Amino acid sequence: MTSETPKQVLLSALAEVAKAIAHPHRLELLEQLAQGERGVEAVAERTGLSVANASQHLQQLRRAGLVSARRDGKFVRYRLADDAALDLLRTLGTVAERNVAAVDRLIRGYFSERDGHEPVTREELLERSRLGLVTVLDVRPPDEYALGHLPGAINIPLLELESRLAEIDPAQEIVAYCRGPYCVLSYEAVAALRARGFSVRRLEDGLPEWRAAGLPVETWASGQSVFR
Amino acid sequence: MTSETPKQVLLSALAEVAKAIAHPHRLELLEQLAQGERGVEAVAERTGLSVANASQHLQQLRRAGLVSARRDGKFVRYRLADDAALDLLRTLGTVAERNVAAVDRLIRGYFSERDGHEPVTREELLERSRLGLVTVLDVRPPDEYALGHLPGAINIPLLELESRLAEIDPAQEIVAYCRGPYCVLSYEAVAALRARGFSVRRLEDGLPEWRAAGLPVETWASGQSVFR
DNA sequence: CAATCATTCAATTATTCGATTGAATACAGG
DNA sequence: CCTGTATTCAATCGAATAATTGAATGATTG
Numbered sequence: 001m002t003s004e005t006p007k008q009v010l011l012s013a014l015a016e017v018a019k020a021i022a023h024p025h026r027l028e029l030l031e032q033l034a035q036g037e038r039g040v041e042a043v044a045e046r047t048g049l050s051v052a053n054a055s056q057h058l059q060q061l062r063r064a065g066l067v068s069a070r071r072d073g074k075f076v077r078y079r080l081a082d083d084a085a086l087d088l089l090r091t092l093g094t095v096a097e098r099n100v101a102a103v104d105r106l107i108r109g110y111f112s113e114r115d116g117h118e119p120v121t122r123e124e125l126l127e128r129s130r131l132g133l134v135t136v137l138d139v140r141p142p143d144e145y146a147l148g149h150l151p152g153a154i155n156i157p158l159l160e161l162e163s164r165l166a167e168i169d170p171a172q173e174i175v176a177y178c179r180g181p182y183c184v185l186s187y188e189a190v191a192a193l194r195a196r197g198f199s200v201r202r203l204e205d206g207l208p209e210w211r212a213a214g215l216p217v218e219t220w221a222s223g224q225s226v227f228r
Numbered sequence: 229m230t231s232e233t234p235k236q237v238l239l240s241a242l243a244e245v246a247k248a249i250a251h252p253h254r255l256e257l258l259e260q261l262a263q264g265e266r267g268v269e270a271v272a273e274r275t276g277l278s279v280a281n282a283s284q285h286l287q288q289l290r291r292a293g294l295v296s297a298r299r300d301g302k303f304v305r306y307r308l309a310d311d312a313a314l315d316l317l318r319t320l321g322t323v324a325e326r327n328v329a330a331v332d333r334l335i336r337g338y339f340s341e342r343d344g345h346e347p348v349t350r351e352e353l354l355e356r357s358r359l360g361l362v363t364v365l366d367v368r369p370p371d372e373y374a375l376g377h378l379p380g381a382i383n384i385p386l387l388e389l390e391s392r393l394a395e396i397d398p399a400q401e402i403v404a405y406c407r408g409p410y411c412v413l414s415y416e417a418v419a420a421l422r423a424r425g426f427s428v429r430r431l432e433d434g435l436p437e438w439r440a441a442g443l444p445v446e447t448w449a450s451g452q453s454v455f456r
Numbered sequence: 457c458a459a460t461c462a463t464t465c466a467a468t469t470a471t472t473c474g475a476t477t478g479a480a481t482a483c484a485g486g
Numbered sequence: 487c488c489t490g491t492a493t494t495c496a497a498t499c500g501a502a503t504a505a506t507t508g509a510a511t512g513a514t515t516g
Contacts, residue, residue: 011252018250024239065327084323091319095312099293
């Protein structure tokens with residue numbers, strides 16, 4: 001008979017939680033849910049998973065206590081369980097960024113312009129935005145914007161940026177944001193706008209972190225991204 | 229040919245780090261290494277793993293950037309790579325404690341006396357200890373004490389506590405600590421000493437957290453514990 | 457209450473992971 | 487340079503995990 005010590009039980013429980021985040025698809029699901037509440041089909045489509053597969057992964061996350069589900073009519077809507085879950089993802093990102101060569105290369109390469117321009121802190125943006133000194137630009141897809149966005153932010157998805165430049169006041173400083181520290185959208189938006197002479201900076205992290213910091217979120221229907 | 233997007237590469241890299249902490253044995257190894265630097269055989273014996281098995285787990289941790297190794301004569305000594313690794317373990321513990329029923333039961337049950345007495349904060353202990361107002365009691369095994377301990381702490385392993393009560397000044401308040409928030413030693417020491425009329429409290433967390441907070445550690449040879 | 461839709465369950469298969477064993481490498485000391 | 491010790495590597499086997507498929511459940515709508 002295998003008798004288990006309390007310590008083993010504890011370590012196994014911790015390992016269960018870790019296992020839940022130890023798969024790329026589940027991490028992607030978590031990033032999605034960090035933007036806001038979503039049904040199974042919505043996240044399945046967005047991540048390219050089959051509905052059944054997404055459902056199973058979501059249930060693993062639910063068993064680990066990382067996401068919670070509620071029934072809403074015929075939909076089951078999932079979302080991050082709490083801020084601790086977001087914290088765990090951010091901490092995971094920190095470790096990976098410091099220690100895993102592949103991540104470091106991505107950050108410094110594809111995510112260009114990492115240095116050269118300090119991101120705007122949440123506190124600074126909040127203040128300057130209240131004073132009407134900046135244009136806040138949300139470059140995520142419209143449905144994520146709908147799930148929730150920074151107060152007063154205008155939404156121009158990255159793909160439409162070039163054709164909608166007229167909507168941006170060239171005289172004001174722009175602060176762009178997207179899903180989180182590993183989201184490429186805002187990096188690319190900054191690069192594109194700078195090339196056209198706009199004064200642009202990135203917000204540190206993204207909407208999930210903004211929300212987790214307890215700062216106000218505007219919503220008329222919806223969400224953001226998350227690692228580190 | 230499978231072409232991988234940067235996003236997939238990133239998520240896979242994050243998942244690799246998560247996988248490294250997704251096994252009870254590796255978590256136990258990390259808790260050991262959080263106490264201080266150790267050779268392969270030392271952690272193997274202490275965790276009950278075969279040397280070869282421990283070596284392989286340690287290498288997985290090393291690949292994930294969670295621990296670092298250096299050669300020291302004929303030994304290879306492993307230790308936690310950095311404070312980010314400790315942070316990750318603590319965050320994992322937080323999520324598990326909030327969300328996993330088994331952990332919650334352990335905390336409230338076996339780890340008795342969780343409530344009723346607030347733990348002493350590091351800041352409070354540091355101050356009162358400098359003023360000579362408290363006896364700091366390290367109840368970990370002597371070899372972990374040797375790897376490093378709180379300044380001025382006396383070391384009485386839990387098993388020897390009853391026979392060495394005379395070494396403790398009954399007039400002074402005692403603060404006991406051990407490996408970390410999930411270490412039972414200090415809980416049991418507090419219960420035992422209280423039953424004998426001593427005034428005792430626990431230090432919040434344990435030695436790894438103390439060290440990570442940048443507070444002074446005394447050492448004449450050696451270590452502590454880590455989750456949450 | 458039947459029809460429909462969103463989600464979950466169950467069974468299958470391919471892949472990956474963990475532990476064990478025995479051999480190989482690296483270093484220290486004589 | 488040889489021997490003993492510490493650690494790692496390589497190969498193996500059994501167990502666990504992931505994705506797929508198709509069927510089952512639960513809830514809304516007519």
